Amino acid sequence: xxxxxxxxxxxxxxxxxxxxxxxxxxxxxxxxxxxxxxxxxxxxxxxxxxxxxxxxxxxxxxxxxxxxxxxxxxxxxxxxxxxxxxxxxxxxxxxxxxxxxxxxxxxxxxxxxxxxxxxxxxxxxxxxxxxxxxxxxxxxxxxxxxxxxxxxxxxxxxxxxxxxxxxxxxxxxxxxx
Amino acid sequence: xxxxxxxxxxxxxxxxxxxxxxxxxxxxxxxxxxxxxxxxxxxxxxxxxxxxxxxxxxxxxxxxxxxxxxxxxxxxxxxxxxxxxxxxxxxxxxxxxxxxxxxxxxxxxxxxxxxxxxxxxxxxxxxxxxxxxxxxxxxxxxxxxxxxxxxxxxxxxxxxxxxxxxxxxxxxxxxxxxxxxxxxxxxxxxxxxxxxxxxxxxxxxxxxxxxxxxxxxxxxxxxxxxxxxxxxxxxxxxxxxxxxxxxxxxxxxxxxxxxxxxxxxxxxxxxxxxxxxxxxxxxxxxxxxxxxxxxxxxxxxxxxxxxxxxxxxxxxxxxxxxxxxxxxxxxxxxxxxxxxxxxxxxxxxxxxxxxxxxxxxxxxxxxxxxxxxxxxxxxxxxxxxxxxxxxxxxxxxxxxxxxxxxxxxxxxxxxxxxxxxxxxxxxxxxxxxxxxxxxxxxxxxxxxxxxxxxxxxxxxxxxxxxxxxxxxxxxxxxxxxxxxxxxxxxxxxxxxxxxxxxxxxxxxxxxxxxxxxxxxxxxxxxxxxxxxxxxxxxxxxxxxxxxxxxxxxxxxxxxxxxxxxxxxxxxxxxxxxxxxxxxxxxxxxxxxxxxxxxxxxxxxxxxxxxxxxxxxxx
Amino acid sequence: xxxxxxxxxxxxxxxxxxxxxxxxxxxxxxxxxxxxxxxxxxxxxxxxxxxxxxxxxxxxxxxxxxxxxxxxxxxxxxxxxxxxxxxxxxxxxxxxxxxxxxxxxxxxxxxxxxxxxxxxxxxxxxxxxxx
Numbered sequence: 001x002x003x004x005x006x007x008x009x010x011x012x013x014x015x016x017x018x019x020x021x022x023x024x025x026x027x028x029x030x031x032x033x034x035x036x037x038x039x040x041x042x043x044x045x046x047x048x049x050x051x052x053x054x055x056x057x058x059x060x061x062x063x064x065x066x067x068x069x070x071x072x073x074x075x076x077x078x079x080x081x082x083x084x085x086x087x088x089x090x091x092x093x094x095x096x097x098x099x100x101x102x103x104x105x106x107x108x109x110x111x112x113x114x115x116x117x118x119x120x121x122x123x124x125x126x127x128x129x130x131x132x133x134x135x136x137x138x139x140x141x142x143x144x145x146x147x148x149x150x151x152x153x154x155x156x157x158x159x160x161x162x163x164x165x166x167x168x169x170x171x172x173x174x175x176x177x
Numbered sequence: 178x179x180x181x182x183x184x185x186x187x188x189x190x191x192x193x194x195x196x197x198x199x200x201x202x203x204x205x206x207x208x209x210x211x212x213x214x215x216x217x218x219x220x221x222x223x224x225x226x227x228x229x230x231x232x233x234x235x236x237x238x239x240x241x242x243x244x245x246x247x248x249x250x251x252x253x254x255x256x257x258x259x260x261x262x263x264x265x266x267x268x269x270x271x272x273x274x275x276x277x278x279x280x281x282x283x284x285x286x287x288x289x290x291x292x293x294x295x296x297x298x299x300x301x302x303x304x305x306x307x308x309x310x311x312x313x314x315x316x317x318x319x320x321x322x323x324x325x326x327x328x329x330x331x332x333x334x335x336x337x338x339x340x341x342x343x344x345x346x347x348x349x350x351x352x353x354x355x356x357x358x359x360x361x362x363x364x365x366x367x368x369x370x371x372x373x374x375x376x377x378x379x380x381x382x383x384x385x386x387x388x389x390x391x392x393x394x395x396x397x398x399x400x401x402x403x404x405x406x407x408x409x410x411x412x413x414x415x416x417x418x419x420x421x422x423x424x425x426x427x428x429x430x431x432x433x434x435x436x437x438x439x440x441x442x443x444x445x446x447x448x449x450x451x452x453x454x455x456x457x458x459x460x461x462x463x464x465x466x467x468x469x470x471x472x473x474x475x476x477x478x479x480x481x482x483x484x485x486x487x488x489x490x491x492x493x494x495x496x497x498x499x500x501x502x503x504x505x506x507x508x509x510x511x512x513x514x515x516x517x518x519x520x521x522x523x524x525x526x527x528x529x530x531x532x533x534x535x536x537x538x539x540x541x542x543x544x545x546x547x548x549x550x551x552x553x554x555x556x557x558x559x560x561x562x563x564x565x566x567x568x569x570x571x572x573x574x575x576x577x578x579x580x581x582x583x584x585x586x587x588x589x590x591x592x593x594x595x596x597x598x599x600x601x602x603x604x605x606x607x608x609x610x611x612x613x614x615x616x617x618x619x620x621x622x623x624x625x626x627x628x629x630x631x632x633x634x635x636x637x638x639x640x641x642x643x644x645x646x647x648x649x650x651x652x653x654x655x656x657x658x659x660x661x662x663x664x665x666x667x668x669x670x671x672x673x674x675x676x677x678x679x680x681x682x683x684x685x686x687x688x689x690x691x692x693x694x695x696x697x698x699x700x701x702x703x704x705x706x707x708x709x710x711x712x713x714x715x716x717x718x719x720x721x722x723x724x725x726x727x728x729x730x731x732x733x734x735x736x737x738x739x740x741x742x743x744x745x746x747x748x749x750x751x752x753x754x755x756x757x758x759x760x761x762x763x764x765x766x767x768x769x770x771x772x773x774x775x776x777x778x779x780x781x782x783x784x785x786x787x788x789x790x791x792x793x794x795x
Numbered sequence: 796x797x798x799x800x801x802x803x804x805x806x807x808x809x810x811x812x813x814x815x816x817x818x819x820x821x822x823x824x825x826x827x828x829x830x831x832x833x834x835x836x837x838x839x840x841x842x843x844x845x846x847x848x849x850x851x852x853x854x855x856x857x858x859x860x861x862x863x864x865x866x867x868x869x870x871x872x873x874x875x876x877x878x879x880x881x882x883x884x885x886x887x888x889x890x891x892x893x894x895x896x897x898x899x900x901x902x903x904x905x906x907x908x909x910x911x912x913x914x915x916x917x918x919x920x921x922x923x924x925x926x
Contacts, residue, residue: 003495005914006438006494006495006498006499007495009442009445009446009491009494009495010488010491010492010494010495013449013487013488013491014484014488016453016531016535017480017483017484017487017488019535019538019539019542020453020456020460020462020480020535020538021477021480021484022538022542023460023462023463023535023538023541023542024460024461024462024473024476024477024480025473026462026538026541026542028461028462028463028464028537028538028541029464029843031547031840031883031884031886032546032547032884033884034880034881034882034883034884035882101853126857127853127854127857128857128861131854131857131858131861131882132882133882134882134883134884135854136840136841136854136883137840137841137854400849405844407844408844464843464844465844507919508919509916509919514915514919517915518912518915521908521911521912521915522908524907524911525904525907525908525911528903528904528907529903529904529907532899532900532903532904533900536891536897536899536900540896540897545896546884546885546896547884547885547886548885548886548888548891548892548896548897549838549843549885549886549887549888549889549891550891550900551838551844551846551889551890552889553836553889553890554890554891554900554901558904562904
């Protein structure tokens with residue numbers, strides 16, 4: 001009994017150390033989305049090219065879409081942008097954009113300069129629609145299946161590694177569903 | 178040239194450190210101290226001369242940064258702070274060589290130095306291999322530097338990290354003592370007595386460090402808070418709590434030759450917590466605004482070292498502790514039991530804070546989702562624990578060693594009565610919550626009980642003056658927290674110049690706006706004149722600084738304080754119509770919190786001083 | 796990304812525009828209290844060690860605005876919490892919920908102290924080494 005007692009601190013310490021080792025590989029600031037597996041939130045938003053036209057969540061039905069939440073004031077979005085262009089051109093992915101807390105004119109200029117990968121660009125100048133999606137930072141990308149269900153949320157910029165290891169396999173799987 | 182000298186000095190210090198592991202010689206300790214001092218001096222010179230070929234200088238300084246803060250930048254970043262860590266370890270070791278080596282048996286002193294050598298080698302290697310502050314990177318264009326973060330450009334930077342680190346690092350000494358004692362196979366009363374100063378001093382530094390950190394956050398962060406249960410704050414509280422338990426356990430080991438296993442274990446735990454704290458702040462494992470931005474590979478090295486060091490120590494503990502000879506005769510109702518309960522309560526507090534801080538990682542690692550643990554959790558569990566500790570604090574000094582009658586408790590009738598009376602009166606006059614009443618009761622309880630004890634032993638009170646002062650300090654701390662939490666108020670509003678606002682029984686008149694140019698910032702000050710019962714009592718300058726290098730706006734709240742309360746104003750934005758957003762805070766008794774903390778530290782130092790004076794002639 | 800994340804938070808942390816432009820007026824102190832309770836018990840997801848009341852992040856400002864509107868509409872505290880948890884998950888709650896997964900968290904300290912005291916009393920009761 002005594003032997004067990006004196007070994008207890010060592011055991012406890014090893015558990016804590018093990019936890020911390022595991023913790024090094026995690027990303028504590030990334031929060032999982034509770035919307036995975038659920039239908040996309042309902043919305044009615046204007047588009048960038050035609051403020052008088054409003055679209056709803058019906059735009060997602062029938063095909064696999066990536067919804068990219070971006071802003072002109074977001075540095076990481078600029079870094080991600082070329083890769084999105086590549087995805088649209090070379091991999092023929094459908095990407096829609098949600099312009100978050102931005103001003104229309106600035107957004108149009110930015111896209112003129114950087115290129116426009118988006119099929120549709122919804123605008124959310126107040127940020128209220130994004131709250132329904134659980135957005136807390138930019139860029140974020142949602143993968144939406146043919147039935148308008150959210151299947152994945154990417155936090156942070158998409159790069160080559162993330163695409164090939166995580167996102168591309170998922171998109172291919174969803175295409176076949 | 179100087180950066181290379183710096184690196185070379187670190188390498189030399191490493192050599193001495195390795196020598197120290199195998200030979201435990203004092204000369205190795207001094208060698209380390211000298212060369213690490215040279216290294217730190219080199220770093221400071223690089224900062225003062227703004228040598229932008231050194232990456233660290235580029236990242237943490239700026240040509241317009243005032244001289245004062247350029248020196249502080251030496252420990253404002255990860256690499257520099259690690260150098261500070263190693264430097265302070267060498268200073269503690271040197272201090273031990275000068276003042277403590279002879280007071281302990283040679284076996285122990287020598288083994289202590291060897292253990293310290295092991296620790297310093299690990300850290301200097303970490304410094305040299307992954308975090309060398311002298312890393313050079315020759316720029317191709319004109320560089321002015323990224324500047325020290327504005328939130329760090331405060332006098333607190335000069336004081337808080339060195340003091341706090343002295344506390345963290347000082348815990349290595351009692352750890353080394355524990356290892357030495359385990360290797361030796363026993364701990365005598367003389368050993369325990371000699372170790373005392375080497376736990377009280379670091380404990381005092383930790384206390385000062387925590388208090389100064391709290392005070393800095395209060396002044397700098399602008400919402401009148403003094404504790405946030407932030408992971409990095411928790412990381413400094415953990416070793417302090419453990420060191421408090423260790424301190425008390427050591428006293429028992431010295432006086433009664435018992436609790437030897439607890440003392441040794443607590444010494445190991447305290448240093449472990451200190452190391453875990455050092456790890457948490459720089460590994461990226463937890464999200465905290467206090468944390469150094471870092472990559473996990475550094476964290477891996479540090480964690481690996483700490484696992485081997487502590488794992489080895491605890492293994493040694495489990496094999497050797499059974500062989501210790503000690504006294505075990507004490508009854509259920511005795512001072513020994515009281516102090517053991519105290520250890521258990523403090524360890525429970527440590528466990529709580531540790532589990533609360535690490536729980537998010539646990540759930541995330543097991544893929545059970547992400548939660549966050551914050552103030553509500555810590556307050557719920559911690560406060561009752563503290564109340565129990567206060568209860569015990571009032572009882573324990575009056576209980577005899579080894580065995581006492583429960584009827585002794587009746588002697589505490591007076592403190593109990595008066596505490597109850599105070600609580601009753603307060604609850605009649607002011608509005609209170611349950612926690613307020615409990616807080617007042619137990620603070621008064623500790624205060625009165627300790628005074629009664631002081632009176633009882635008045636002839637011997639000098640010997641116990643440290644304990645008396647420290648316990649009173651805790652009572653004042655607890656009282657300050659109780660009143661501050663209960664009666665703080667705040668108000669947020671929009672105000673034009675020349676308007677007046679009534680708040681917390683005072684009148685605040687927005688007199689004027691001043692604009693100033695500081696050394697590396699522009700400042701806007703809102704000057705408020707404060708009146709109480711129609712008499713002008715002072716002025717509050719709420720300031721906003723725009724730091725030119727970072728394009729950052731930092732708010733410097735204005736504070737008018739006296740013994741009882743702080744009046745605190747934080748300036749916000751200016752509205753287009755010329756009005757300003759302003760937040761007023763009424764923070765009663767907040768200075769009692771820090772004063773109580775400092776008084777506790779003073780008590781600790783007093784006990785060491787009294788000891789030292791007594792032993793000198795002998 | 797992590798480094799810029801920390802820098803972003805320090806930036807926002809030190810800015811102290813503290814909802815500078817949002818001054819909320821309520822119809823009753825009860826609503827005021829409800830707002831205070833909610834904003835201090837919900838975590839800002841951008842600067843994750845601050846609550847919604849203290850954080851300067853734009854998202855915090857947006858969420859405060861939404862909470863404000865909902866309080867004016869008369870929604871209960873629990874309804875508002877449910878609304879936010881449905882979008883952001885449990886992480887937004889500062890007080891960890893009481894679930895099977897958080898059992899250890901909430902009852903761990905109690906278990907710890909009870910076990911420790913039992914061991915203590917048993918050890919003192921017998922004549923063995925306490926060590």
